[in-house]
Amino acid sequence: MAVKTRKTRQSKPIPSHFPNIDQVGIEERVARLNSRSIKKDSKVKALKLALSMIDLTTLEGKDTEGKVRQLCYKALHLHDSLPKLPHVAAVCVYNSMVGIAKETLAGSDIKVASVATAFPSGMSTLKVKLQETKFAIGQGADEVDMVISRGKFLAGEYNYVTDEIAAIKEACGKVHLKVILETGELNTLDNVRKASDLAIFAGADFIKTSTGKIQPAATMPVTLVMLEAIRDHYYLTGKKIGMKPAGGISKAKQAIQYLVMVKETLGNAWLNNNLFRFGASSLANDIIMQIIKQETGRYHSKDYISID
Amino acid sequence: MPKVNTLNFNTDWQYAEAPESSDHVQLESRYGHFINGKFVAPANGRYFKTINPANEAKLADIASGSAADVDKAVRAAKKGYKTWSRTPAKERAKYVYRIARMLQERSREFAVIESMDGGKPIRESKNIDIPLAAAHFFYYAGWADKLDYAFPNRRASSIGVAGQIIPWNFPLLMAAWKIAPAIATGNTVVLKPAETTPLTALMLAKVIQESGLPDGVVNIITGAGKTGSAIVNHPGIQKIAFTGSTEVGKIIQKAIAGTNKRYTLELGGKAANIIFEDAAIDQAVEGIINGIFFNQGHVCCAGSRLFIQESVADLVIRKLKDRMETLIVGDPLDKNTDIGAINSKDQLDKIKYYLKIGVNEGAEMYQPSCRIPQKGYWCRPTLFLNCAQSHRIVQEEIFGPVLAVQTFRTVDEGIEKANNTPYGLSGGVWTDKGSKIFKVSSKLRAGVIWANTYNKFDPSSPFGGYKESGMGREGGLHGLMPYLELN
Numbered sequence: 001m002a003v004k005t006r007k008t009r010q011s012k013p014i015p016s017h018f019p020n021i022d023q024v025g026i027e028e029r030v031a032r033l034n035s036r037s038i039k040k041d042s043k044v045k046a047l048k049l050a051l052s053m054i055d056l057t058t059l060e061g062k063d064t065e066g067k068v069r070q071l072c073y074k075a076l077h078l079h080d081s082l083p084k085l086p087h088v089a090a091v092c093v094y095n096s097m098v099g100i101a102k103e104t105l106a107g108s109d110i111k112v113a114s115v116a117t118a119f120p121s122g123m124s125t126l127k128v129k130l131q132e133t134k135f136a137i138g139q140g141a142d143e144v145d146m147v148i149s150r151g152k153f154l155a156g157e158y159n160y161v162t163d164e165i166a167a168i169k170e171a172c173g174k175v176h177l178k179v180i181l182e183t184g185e186l187n188t189l190d191n192v193r194k195a196s197d198l199a200i201f202a203g204a205d206f207i208k209t210s211t212g213k214i215q216p217a218a219t220m221p222v223t224l225v226m227l228e229a230i231r232d233h234y235y236l237t238g239k240k241i242g243m244k245p246a247g248g249i250s251k252a253k254q255a256i257q258y259l260v261m262v263k264e265t266l267g268n269a270w271l272n273n274n275l276f277r278f279g280a281s282s283l284a285n286d287i288i289m290q291i292i293k294q295e296t297g298r299y300h301s302k303d304y305i306s307i308d
Numbered sequence: 309m310p311k312v313n314t315l316n317f318n319t320d321w322q323y324a325e326a327p328e329s330s331d332h333v334q335l336e337s338r339y340g341h342f343i344n345g346k347f348v349a350p351a352n353g354r355y356f357k358t359i360n361p362a363n364e365a366k367l368a369d370i371a372s373g374s375a376a377d378v379d380k381a382v383r384a385a386k387k388g389y390k391t392w393s394r395t396p397a398k399e400r401a402k403y404v405y406r407i408a409r410m411l412q413e414r415s416r417e418f419a420v421i422e423s424m425d426g427g428k429p430i431r432e433s434k435n436i437d438i439p440l441a442a443a444h445f446f447y448y449a450g451w452a453d454k455l456d457y458a459f460p461n462r463r464a465s466s467i468g469v470a471g472q473i474i475p476w477n478f479p480l481l482m483a484a485w486k487i488a489p490a491i492a493t494g495n496t497v498v499l500k501p502a503e504t505t506p507l508t509a510l511m512l513a514k515v516i517q518e519s520g521l522p523d524g525v526v527n528i529i530t531g532a533g534k535t536g537s538a539i540v541n542h543p544g545i546q547k548i549a550f551t552g553s554t555e556v557g558k559i560i561q562k563a564i565a566g567t568n569k570r571y572t573l574e575l576g577g578k579a580a581n582i583i584f585e586d587a588a589i590d591q592a593v594e595g596i597i598n599g600i601f602f603n604q605g606h607v608c609c610a611g612s613r614l615f616i617q618e619s620v621a622d623l624v625i626r627k628l629k630d631r632m633e634t635l636i637v638g639d640p641l642d643k644n645t646d647i648g649a650i651n652s653k654d655q656l657d658k659i660k661y662y663l664k665i666g667v668n669e670g671a672e673m674y675q676p677s678c679r680i681p682q683k684g685y686w687c688r689p690t691l692f693l694n695c696a697q698s699h700r701i702v703q704e705e706i707f708g709p710v711l712a713v714q715t716f717r718t719v720d721e722g723i724e725k726a727n728n729t730p731y732g733l734s735g736g737v738w739t740d741k742g743s744k745i746f747k748v749s750s751k752l753r754a755g756v757i758w759a760n761t762y763n764k765f766d767p768s769s770p771f772g773g774y775k776e777s778g779m780g781r782e783g784g785l786h787g788l789m790p791y792l793e794l795n
Contacts, residue, residue, distance in 0.1 A: 020740040022760055025591025035431065037326035037643040045321050228590045231315070235626065238313035259321070264634045268319040 014162045015197050019232070021189040021225055030220045036260045043256070044294050047287050050255040051078065052086035053273045055113055055244065057281050058093060059120075059212065068097045070308045072104035079288045079305060082295075088284060089273035090143060094119070095132060098139035113143035113178070117168060120182070120211035122147040126164055133171045143176040144168070147211060148195060150185045158198055165202035178206035178244055183222045184214040192222050196229035206242035212279065217247025220261065227265040240269060246279025252290040255283060317633040318677070326643040328430045330420050335507070338369040341377055341530060342513035344384035345523030351376040356532075358506055361427040362640050362649040362684045370506050373531030378498065378538040381527040385469040385496040386544055388524025393466045393494040395522075397453035404452060404492050406519045407512075408445035411438065411484075414515070418508055422480055423640040425507040427649030427685070428603050430641050440765055441484035444783075447767035448488035451788060455493070458785055463795045466494030467570065468546035470791065471539040474509075475552045476502035476651050477606040477707075483509045485782050486549050487526060493791040495547075496525045498539055503532040504652045540564060547571065547790065551608070554705075554731075554776045572780030572790045574608065574772060576705040577733030580726035581611040581762065582748065584719070585619045587738040591760070593627040596711070599736060599762035601635065601647055601689050605709040606655070608777070609734035611762055613702060614713045615722050621715045625693065628713075632676040632689050639681070647709060650685040659687050659708035666692045666701040671712070697725060705731065719744070723751045732774030736762045755781070 038046055056075045058067060068091075075088050090111035093101050101112045114136035118124035133144055146168050152160045169177050179199040183192050199207050207226055210217035223245045230241045243262070249255060255278060262270050270276050285305050292300050338355060340347040350371040357366045371377070392400070411418065415438045422433040455464040470490045474482035479501055490497045501509035513528045529535055533556075540548055540563050550560055551574035564571060581599055583592045599611030616624045640648035650656040667673055671692040680686040687709055695702050695712040702712045716722040726735060734756040737748045749757040755773045758764060765771070770786035772778055780790050 019590075020586065020588040022588035022591040022740075025588060025594060025760065028761075029591070029594050035643075036323065038323060039326050040324045042322060042324035049321060234313055234315070235623075263319050263321065264317070267315040267317040269316060271319055271321055 014158055015201055018190070018194045018197055021193050023189050023221070026189060026221045026224055030224055030261070033261050033264060034220070034257050038256050038260070044291065046256045046259050047252055047291050047294070048086055049271065050252070050259060050278065051284060051287050052089060053277050054088040054284050055090045055092040055246070055277050055279045056088045056284060057091070057212070057246070057279055059115060063094065063097060065097070065100050067308070068093055068100045069104050072101055072110075074306060074308050075105065075110050076108055078284060082288070082291065085288070085291070089277055092145060092279060095136035095139060095141070098136055098141045102140040111142040112140065113145055114139070114141035115145045115211075117146040119145070119147050120213040122149050123151070126167060129164070130167060130171050133168050137172065137175050141175060143178060144172050145178040145180055145208060147180045147182060148199065150182055153186070153191075153195060158194075161195075162198050162202045165199055165204065169203035176205045177203065178208045178242070179204035180208045180211055180246075181226075182211055182214055183209045183219075184216045189221060189225050192225045193229055196226045200229065200233050200241050204241060206244050206277070208244040208246055208279065210245075210247040210279075212247035218245035218249055218279075220257065223258065224261060224265065227261065231266055234266075240275055242275040242277065243270070244277040244279055249278055249280050250282045250286060252283070252287045255287065315630055315633075317630070323636075323644050325639075327639065328420060328641045328643055330424070330641060333417055333420050333424075335368050335421070339506070339510045339530070340371045341373060341381065342510065342517075342526070342528040343377070343381045344388070344527065345517060347513070350374065351380070356503065358425060358504065360424050361504075361651055362681070364683055367425060367507065370503075370530045373500065373529040373535035373538070375538040377529055378535065378542055381498045381529050382469060382542050382544040384524040384527050385498050388522060389468060389496040392491070392496055392522060392525045395494070397455070397494070400492060400494060401449045401452035403519055403521045404445055404449035404488060407515060407521070408442045408449060410515045410519060411442040411445065411512075415439065415442070418480060418511060420641065421511060422508050423648065426476060426479055426505045427640050427651050429645040429648040430643060431645065432603060437478055437481050440767070441481045444481075444484040444488045444767045448492040448787075452492040455788070455792070458788060459792075459794055464493070464792045465795070467791060467793050468495060469544060470495050470497045470547045470549060471542065471545040472497055472499040472549045473536045473539060473552065474499065474501055476505040477603060477608070479505040480508040480512060482551055483512055485551075489782070489787045490549075490791050491521075491525055493788060495791050496527075498527045498529060498545070500529050500531060500536050500539055503530070506530045537563070545569060549790065550574065557778065570790060572772075572782065573778040574782060575733075575776060575778040576731055577608045577610065577773065577777050578613055578703070578705050578729050578731045579609055579611045579734040579736070579754065580613045580615055580729075580752070581736035582615045582722045582726055582738065583617060583620065583624055584722075584739040584741075584744060585617040586740045588740060588760070589620060589624060590627065592738040593624060593631055595736065595738065595760070595762045596628060597631050597635070600711040601709050602763050604647055604650055604687070606651055606707055607763070609756060609763065610707075611734075611736050612706065612711060613726070613729075614711055615725060616713065616715050617722070618715045618717050625691075625713065628691060629674060629676070632691070633678075635676065635678065635689055637678045637680055637686065637688060647689060650687050650708065653685055655707065656685040656687060659706060659710065662701055662704070662706045662708070662710060663690065666699070666710075666712075669696075669699045669701065671695045671699060671701060697728060703729065719748065723748060727751075727753050730776045733772075733777035734758070
């Protein structure tokens with residue numbers, strides 16, 4: 001397997017030059033984007049859009065089949081007393097739960113995403129990671145969320161990291177591959193840019209910030225750097241790579257700020273769940289609460305919205 | 309048909325209007341001059357109107373200053389000087405601090421009126437103009453009783469009455485730049501705001517009145533060029549401080565030649581931003597956008613020339629165009645507006661004149677697709693590509709949202725072209741290499757050089773130009789000197 005991917009690498013050497021990132025400039029741009037004032041109709045539209053982009057997630061050691069079934073039911077019925085609410089884009093679970101999720105969601109167009117490749121640490125061999133990926137796909141996963149080998153990346157072994165992603169991508173075939181950079185462990189925005197470029201080069205369909213297990217998880221500066229990497233790739237090749245910030249986005253206001261950033265960095269083509277997702281567990285309910293507030297003028301108690 | 313990899317910023321999801329409330333703003337229908345602590349009618353009884361450039365609606369009638377009004381103000385300032393110059397420094401500082409705090413307390417009202425009278429986006433007046441104006445008063449209040457430390461082993465004394473003439477691009481901020489150091493050091497002033505933007509200076513006069521500052525220390529006369537000329541030529545004035553065009557600066561220099569009036573002149577600019585290939589490109593593009601489109605390009609230190617190292621030129625230009633697509637041009641009071649109204653019809657005509665020149669000179673003009681309002685004075689953000697050093701749009705100050713783009717190959721070529729201008733107010737260097745920042749910025753002949761940022765201002769930092777961009781410095785310790793006799 002690894003031999004095969006190395007062949008493709010030889011025809012096209014991995015990137016050796018990565019654009020510089022100025023952290024101060026990134027933070028200023030984020031502050032400017034966050035100053036956009038989103039009101040009235042525009043706010044409701046953004047909230048519904050954000051709902052439709054959520055990968056409703058449960059990734060805990062104590063997950064049970066029952067919990068996953070409930071999560072899937074919630075994915076289908078976010079808040080049935082509110083008409084015309086979209087449903088989320090996908091549910092995201094461990095690979096042992098993919099079968100249950102698939103079964104529960106049968107007949108809907110909600111995707112099932114499975115984490116793989118020794119999530120969340122990635123500390124395993126390529127062989128084991130490939131096996132795990134194939135198992136998830138065999139169970140019916142529509143999307144695979146893999147993690148990169150951060151230890152190898154930080155040691156400068158970019159070939160290893162790239163080959164590994166390419167190998168998993170090959171195993172995925174038509175199944176969508178999201179590559180988690182775990183930016184909370186990459187330390188600098190320059191590294192975030194490098195890892196984004198390598199993942200895109202190796203065949204990622206989406207790049208994703210975090211596992212949610214490491215702090216900080218998704219941040220706006222990190223996401224902006226990744227969106228700019230996606231934009232540069234699009235300029236060069238015309239190919240659209242998706243983006244998924246995950247972890248730490250629990251408020252509707254944050255979600256709108258992310259949408260503003262996508263709108264002003266990549267434009268219309270990315271403002272849908274084919275190319276932009278939120279990895280989140282509690283965001284959906286905060287958005288529902290805000291939509292109810294927009295419609296009724298009052299905030300509901302949380303007790304009126306189902307937790308899962 | 310758009311190219312395959314063209315980004316589409318005309319998104320299905322649009323921002324709704326988000327206007328800043330102006331309910332709390334109360335304008336009077338007519339304003340007199342502020343002389344000797346009181347608002348007084350003009351001697352000749354004449355008024356002119358000030359309008360909102362975003363919708364051409366009249367905001368108020370403003371007294372038209374004649375030589376008689378100026379004379380009255382100078383007499384008041386002279387009288388005020390007798391006691392103010394002898395007031396203990398720490399007592400003077402108290403008044404200046406008080407003005408600073410009152411500006412902060414009323415910052416929202418000031419911001420809204422600044423945007424209504426001048427056309428600048430509320431985002432800028434709220435975040436930059438008003439806070440910085442207050443910061444200047446705070447800063448110079450601090451120096452008032454510490455002049456012995458500012459100038460060790462020298463005796464600093466005030467000089468008398470300062471005549472101050474300010475422009476329309478930063479009406480309140482320029483008033484603060486002028487008034488704060490002057491009165492903190494014991495001088496008194498006669499200030500004239502620009503005829504298109506007098507309102508915030510007159511509101512400042514009200515704040516000064518309420519602060520209890522002794523009568524005659526600050527006098528504000530409104531009017532056009534003739535009023536300014538009466539100030540410049542008045543024999544009772546010891547110092548002229550002017551911010552405005554190089555053309556008027558030269559007239560002032562001629563007028564006061566042979567007199568013993570001191571002067572500082574803050575004049576035009578045609579600043580170069582230089583992007584090297586190793587720069588953080590996306591952040592540099594953002595800096596270029598802010599450098600030229602801040603305040604509709606009505607900024608003397610605006611980065612109105614762009615030099616891009618040739619290996620990254622196509623990429624930078626593409627990114628600039630995409631960024632320009634996301635700029636929102638419109639109602640200055642909308643919180644999402646990036647570019648507001650052009651300050652006046654005269655200025656809009658001047659910008660349009662230069663756009664025509666640029667096209668005739670053979671430069672390639674680019675403007676984004678944004679809609680602009682029907683009424684009022686508007687100009688889309690504009691790029692001129694393939695400019696030559698000999699183009700007038702490269703040599704002359706346009707004072708609008710117009711950026712002239714050129715490329716260069718070597719570092720030396722970039723520096724040489726950047727310096728090839730009669731102006732020298734500011735410049736910008738964009739590179740990831742610290743050594744290059746020092747090498748290039750030490751060779752650029754301009755008063756302020758920003759590295760990997762642009763248009764950053766602070767009261768503690770001196771500001772001023774080389775060559776035809778002016779004489780003297782304002783801000784910082786240097787900004788005290790023009791108002792002091794040092795023995």
